[in-house]
Amino acid sequence: MGSLFNEPSTDFHLKLNEQLFQIPHELLRENVRLVQKLIDKETQGLNEDFQEMNALLAENELDQDKVALTKLGEIIKRVDSFEKKLNKRLNEDLQLLNRIRTRVSFFQDLEDAKTLGDHSKLTQWYQDYTNLLIGDYLIRNSKIRGKELSEGKYGGDEDDDERNWNPGVMFLRQQHLEQLIDYDILLAANRISKSLTEEHDLSPLIEWIGENKNFLKRNCSILEFEVRLQEYVEFLKNGQYKNAIECFQCFLLQFMETNFADLKLASGLLVFIKSCEPPSPPSTDGIIDPQIIAGDEFAKDGNLVLKSKADVHRHFFHRKAFKSADTPTMSNAFKFNNLTKNMDFARYTDLLDAKRWTAISELFLKEYYSMYGISHLDPLLMYLSLGISTLKTKECLHEREFSSSDFHKLDGFIHQGVLRNTCPVCSSEFAPIAKDLPYAHHTQSKLFENPIMLPNGNIYDMKKLKTLAATLLRENLYPLKDNEVLDPIDKQVFSETDFVTMYPT
Amino acid sequence: MSVILPSLSQEIERLYDEENGQPLVSKCVEETHEFKTQLKKLKAHLNKHIQEVEKGDDEKKGNKRRKDLVVEKLNKAHRQWDHSIKKNYKHASQQHSKISKFLQNKLHEFDLDEVYVNKLHPESRTNIDKAISFHISRYNVGSLPVNGRQEIIDYLGQVYGVTQDISERFVQLGQIVQDLKNGDTRSCIEWCHDDSLLQFELYTLNAMQLFQNGDVLNTYKYLTENIPNSAFKYRQHQVITQVSPLLTQLLLGKRADDFDNKLQLQQEKCISLFTKDYCAQNNLPFDSALFLIILSGVISFQFFTKYKSIRASAHVDWTTEDELPFDVKLPEFLTRFHPIFICPVLKEETTLENPPYSLPCHHILSKKSLERLSKNGTSTFKCPYCPVNASKAKTKKVNFVML
Ligand SMILES: [Zn+2]
Ligand SMILES: [Zn+2]
Numbered sequence: 001m002g003s004l005f006n007e008p009s010t011d012f013h014l015k016l017n018e019q020l021f022q023i024p025h026e027l028l029r030e031n032v033r034l035v036q037k038l039i040d041k042e043t044q045g046l047n048e049d050f051q052e053m054n055a056l057l058a059e060n061e062l063d064q065d066k067v068a069l070t071k072l073g074e075i076i077k078r079v080d081s082f083e084k085k086l087n088k089r090l091n092e093d094l095q096l097l098n099r100i101r102t103r104v105s106f107f108q109d110l111e112d113a114k115t116l117g118d119h120s121k122l123t124q125w126y127q128d129y130t131n132l133l134i135g136d137y138l139i140r141n142s143k144i145r146g147k148e149l150s151e152g153k154y155g156g157d158e159d160d161d162e163r164n165w166n167p168g169v170m171f172l173r174q175q176h177l178e179q180l181i182d183y184d185i186l187l188a189a190n191r192i193s194k195s196l197t198e199e200h201d202l203s204p205l206i207e208w209i210g211e212n213k214n215f216l217k218r219n220c221s222i223l224e225f226e227v228r229l230q231e232y233v234e235f236l237k238n239g240q241y242k243n244a245i246e247c248f249q250c251f252l253l254q255f256m257e258t259n260f261a262d263l264k265l266a267s268g269l270l271v272f273i274k275s276c277e278p279p280s281p282p283s284t285d286g287i288i289d290p291q292i293i294a295g296d297e298f299a300k301d302g303n304l305v306l307k308s309k310a311d312v313h314r315h316f317f318h319r320k321a322f323k324s325a326d327t328p329t330m331s332n333a334f335k336f337n338n339l340t341k342n343m344d345f346a347r348y349t350d351l352l353d354a355k356r357w358t359a360i361s362e363l364f365l366k367e368y369y370s371m372y373g374i375s376h377l378d379p380l381l382m383y384l385s386l387g388i389s390t391l392k393t394k395e396c397l398h399e400r401e402f403s404s405s406d407f408h409k410l411d412g413f414i415h416q417g418v419l420r421n422t423c424p425v426c427s428s429e430f431a432p433i434a435k436d437l438p439y440a441h442h443t444q445s446k447l448f449e450n451p452i453m454l455p456n457g458n459i460y461d462m463k464k465l466k467t468l469a470a471t472l473l474r475e476n477l478y479p480l481k482d483n484e485v486l487d488p489i490d491k492q493v494f495s496e497t498d499f500v501t502m503y504p505t
Numbered sequence: 506m507s508v509i510l511p512s513l514s515q516e517i518e519r520l521y522d523e524e525n526g527q528p529l530v531s532k533c534v535e536e537t538h539e540f541k542t543q544l545k546k547l548k549a550h551l552n553k554h555i556q557e558v559e560k561g562d563d564e565k566k567g568n569k570r571r572k573d574l575v576v577e578k579l580n581k582a583h584r585q586w587d588h589s590i591k592k593n594y595k596h597a598s599q600q601h602s603k604i605s606k607f608l609q610n611k612l613h614e615f616d617l618d619e620v621y622v623n624k625l626h627p628e629s630r631t632n633i634d635k636a637i638s639f640h641i642s643r644y645n646v647g648s649l650p651v652n653g654r655q656e657i658i659d660y661l662g663q664v665y666g667v668t669q670d671i672s673e674r675f676v677q678l679g680q681i682v683q684d685l686k687n688g689d690t691r692s693c694i695e696w697c698h699d700d701s702l703l704q705f706e707l708y709t710l711n712a713m714q715l716f717q718n719g720d721v722l723n724t725y726k727y728l729t730e731n732i733p734n735s736a737f738k739y740r741q742h743q744v745i746t747q748v749s750p751l752l753t754q755l756l757l758g759k760r761a762d763d764f765d766n767k768l769q770l771q772q773e774k775c776i777s778l779f780t781k782d783y784c785a786q787n788n789l790p791f792d793s794a795l796f797l798i799i800l801s802g803v804i805s806f807q808f809f810t811k812y813k814s815i816r817a818s819a820h821v822d823w824t825t826e827d828e829l830p831f832d833v834k835l836p837e838f839l840t841r842f843h844p845i846f847i848c849p850v851l852k853e854e855t856t857l858e859n860p861p862y863s864l865p866c867h868h869i870l871s872k873k874s875l876e877r878l879s880k881n882g883t884s885t886f887k888c889p890y891c892p893v894n895a896s897k898a899k900t901k902k903v904n905f906v907m908l
Binding site: 006007016022035050090108126141419424425446453500501 | 597622
């Protein structure tokens with residue numbers, strides 16, 4: 001049972017795509033857990049109801065019987081609403097199981113194409129696979145947009161509780177592949193991550209942390225600590241000292257044992273920020289605390305601009321600083337990664353730096369993806385890296401030199417059609433990426449049939465060179481005599497008697 | 506042959522109830538529904554009892570017995586429901602645990618992040634977006650909800666961020682593919698070249714469509730009058746395999762059983778043939794670079810994982826400075842972009858700096874090994890592959906060109 005492209009076995013593919021089963025299964029289990037909760041709660045409640053009802057009925061009084069009848073009515077209502085809730089869970093189950101079944105049949109298609117030895121079916125399968133990777137990449141990385149496009153003039157599918165869409169979801173729908181990816185899971189991650197990096201909003205993440213406390217605890221995650229620390233820092237940045245202190249006491253103090261040093265720094269930050277505030281009235285004009293002046297050497301490459309508390313204050317609080325005002329405010333240009341690490345100053349600015357948003361987002365994504373057993377690196381990029389290296393030859397990324405002839409049409413034909421480099425690694429999109437990746441390793445030459453050498457040293461496939469000559473003649477692109485060929489590279493004409501058969505190994 | 510797929514499929518089927526074909530939880534719903542119905546019935550009985558007692562037209566004993574029966578039935582129903590819903594739930598939960606184990610044991614083998622050694626730079630994203638733009642234009646332009654020229658360009662731009670210089674190269678492809686999908690062959694017929702295979706296949710498709718509509722006479726007329734002039738000259742084979750059976754069915758007055766399926770296949774054939782012709786004519790690659798690279802990546806994956814496990818057991822480091830540490834066997838259509846010549850002496854791929862040279866016997870070596878054998882051109886040497894003697898002066902630099 002072969003492979004047609006030397007591609008991996010179906011089983012290998014299944015292992016490679018473990019997450020396609022892992023995620024819906026995880027969601028199914030979650031659903032089952034909800035069912036359990038529901039059953040536990042309702043059976044317990046109904047037990048109590050029945051006891052009450054039985055007690056009433058045991059009295060053997062007409063009035064009590066009437067109360068019992070009302071109670072029975074309530075029980076029926078309760079059972080009815082329980083049934084509805086169960087039905088909702090059942091639907092959820094059904095959808096998730098459908099996803100899994102679709103995926104099983106997707107891999108069955110692969111298996112069938114292999115068994116039948118059907119080239120075009122297999123190619124089609126890999127195209128779908130590629131499209132899935134693209135969908136995955138776009139869902140993870142592109143912006144989530146509002147409804148306007150999908151429901152507006154383009155009339156996209158308007159089914160579920162679609163609050164947002166993104167190009168990845170759109171693409172998969174148009175390719176009818178949406179059942180093959182758990183886009184809701186990826187989209188949710190993207191939404192939380194983007195709210196951090198783009199809106200500097202912690203609330204969606206805090207909500208997520210609340211829902212997944214157990215998982216994070218099991219993994220000894222530092223996510224919650226980092227998030228609360230950020231919340232605290234943000235309060236400080238906004239001058240909301242009271243909120244900051246409250247946040248510190250409610251959420252940060254509990255990490256005293258595990259993150260003592262960080263907490264010390266955090267409380268130091270409060271003092272530091274307070275000390276950066278402009279004293280009123282500004283009396284110390286032009287005088288900078290020598291302790292916090294960074295040495296000149298840090299400024300040489302132009303990266304370092306923050307030199308004083310005043311700068312810090314101006315940068316982070318966008319307020320006019322107390323120092324001399326003649327330096328223009330260019331807060332966005334500030335970079336402070338070159339500050340010496342042994343200074344408290346640098347540690348504070350690190351804490352205040354907007355880069356922390358990206359770091360928190362990264363940390364979150366790592367936890368999130370590991371919860372579902374998904375790779376947190378984009379699978380598309382991984383395949384691209386492997387694929388480029390596998391295809392990259394020593395001839396790649398070099399412009400081939402051509403000499404042009406006096407025949408304009410001939411040159412066009414040859415460069416567009418005959419010598420056009422169709423190598424994907426050499427394409428304008430991938431050449432810059434391929435530059436930094438390793439070459440493929442080859443132990444055997446991969447050439448062509450019937451190699452013959454022309455007097456100029458160029459070696460061609462004899463048949464193809466002759467076919468080219470025939471085409472040139474037929475299309476009136478170049479006047480060749482019988483038994484003559486044209487070398488497409490230097491446009492010289494040679495006779496077939498000049499051919500030298502070669503023996504490359 | 507896949508071992509995992511059948512058992513995976515089997516495991517999944519166990520999450521469905523054997524009797525009703527629904528997910529296991531459905532049993533709980535069914536039981537609950539039945540329980541509810543029973544309760545309602547018993548409530549009616551209880552109600553009746555109360556009313557009769559109120560009317561007072563009874564002998565007490567019979568009534569009491571009836572009430573006891575209702576109470577007993579109520580409690581029995583409750584006990585049974587409580588018992589079976591818990592049992593059902595337990596069963597479902599066990600099946601899910603089994604699947605967990607199955608996935609963990611049978612599917613969990615790689616940590617993908619570990620294989621991804623040579624990470625792409627974040628700056629690569631712009632180029633990757635461009636490659637995706639190209640890919641989406643090429644493969645998805647025929648599946649868009651818009652059809653006008655400017656609308657297609659706008660749509661690709663707004664939804665997928667495709668720039669116009671890329672999208673406009675695929676507009677016509679998209680329009681015609683969409684038409685074909687809708688069963689309209691006119692735009693494609695107008696586009697295609699006389700005497701091309703595409704023209705013939707479109708002719709067949711048209712005839713099949715007419716036949717599908719049940720118009721025997723028209724179909725016959727179309728088949729005989731519209732056949733392309735060149736068909737008998739170049740396409741005798743297709744005439745015999747495609748047109749003749751159609752004519753026979755026509756004369757017999759009935760369509761083959763799987764005619765719908767055949768029509769669908771013919772339509773797909775036309776779309777794929779047209780796409781090929783369109784790409785060739787417009788100097789567009791038929792397969793996107795992205796697709797070819799991904800496919801190579803998938804193929805190479807097994808070599809990477811194999812290498813990784815060897816490396817782990819041998820405690821060797823992953824060194825990929827310049828070349829991958831293993832040879833990935835790719836199919837022919839992924840290796841014909843550049844000629845690859847491995848110097849038979851040094852076992853290295855020749856490069857611009859170390860080009861191939863031909864010896865007088867027409868065996869080929871790399872420059873480096875030539876210099877080594879000739880002691881930097883100071884002496885003659887014997888070809889490593891035949892008894893012919895060579896000197897550096899008699900060699901010639903050669904250049905492999907793939908056509
Ligand atoms: Zn190349
Ligand atoms: Zn030789």
